[in-house]
Amino acid sequence: MPDSNETIFKRVQAGNRAAFAILVERYQRRAFAVATRLMGNRTEAEDAVQQAFLRLYASRASYDPRWRLNTWFYRILTNACIDSLRRVRSTVPLDGREFPTADTPERAMLKREQEELLRAGLAAVPVEARIVLTLYYGEGRTYREIAALRGTAVNTVKTHLRRGRAALRKALRARGVDGP
């Protein structure tokens, strides 16, 4: 069985820098998905994710192995995104960078459309609700986990989720898409 994230991070704490690369490998896909939803732009998302990994590394001494590394990392990541959202004044449109994919062209196109719809819709959702939506739907986090890593009450999370969902649906409808 592969080592748990916590075990690997303990090695990093003990001074093994190379072990950190394993965590970067494990987390990056999810981290990019989260950051891209929050930032609405790949270049900015990349900056934020890189920032988050650097902060995670820099904070290695203050991490307590009793905490789940997931929670710790997602908290750092969402904060890094919020920080750079504050810095980036204007939202830059999604850049058309394409990456190799194993999908058929048709399927890749459908995914791109879905991706683009979501990006456009999320732009209309307030930041905190955007974070909650992303962690809930994209990462499958529970209300309790989201509350813990955002430092809010469970009911606040539910409120953000409800409002976020409504705002997102409204934005999707405004783009002429049928929906519930």
Add this chain to the structure above:
Amino acid sequence: MKTAIGLQRGSRASKSIVGSEIWFREAFALPIETPNFTRRVMDQIDLQFDRPNPADLLTRLELTASSAGITGVSFRRGRGKTARTEAGPIGHILRQAREELAEYLAGDRTFFSVPVELSQVPEFERAALEIASQIPYGEVRSYKWIAERLGKPDAARAVGGAMAANPVPLIVPCHRVVKTNGGLGGYSFGLIQKEALLNLERSTTPYVGCASTRIVCRRGCLHERRIREGGRIHFATLADAKTGGYRPCQVCRPA
């Protein structure tokens, strides 16, 4: 007209109705691929968590040159042998560059006189680098500022790319180019190094005048070296020096 993406068949991405719970789960879960990311993060960690003192940088710099000038300044990872000594004109250029870089990193030099050769650099990048090399010591300009001077005000990101591809960092001071919003932007030697260089430049006065000859030099000029300790007057700007009755040196030509 309403689009009906949600009604097309044949793919997981298409079966669900847009805006439904299932659609949310699918759309949010789409992965984003970014190649080489792990290596880039680990490089940044190496750069940022290994001593960011500018003077230490010198021991890890690798220089390349042609007979026309310096063609590359790069950062050597880990410990390696010092570059072998080269004879002839190339060796002369390499020695001069290393010496000037050492003085620069020690805060004893504010300009470079060693020639650089950028003929291998594509035109746009070269033009951007030439503008960057006009940014005075101790000052910063934005990526946008360079883009505007190139006559392409919307090309700030492309300018960022040109700075990132600068083959001769330090000598062509791409570290003096920052984001319009005050952010540092990027740096091939690491952001902490960029910040350290800017701090070094901010805390070094670029001009030194000789009280007896009333001539002002750029720090690092041959004549500046000869000024006696008691007769050295420091100036933050050339205008200050001129107001004080100093005339610019004919050798280093402060401007």
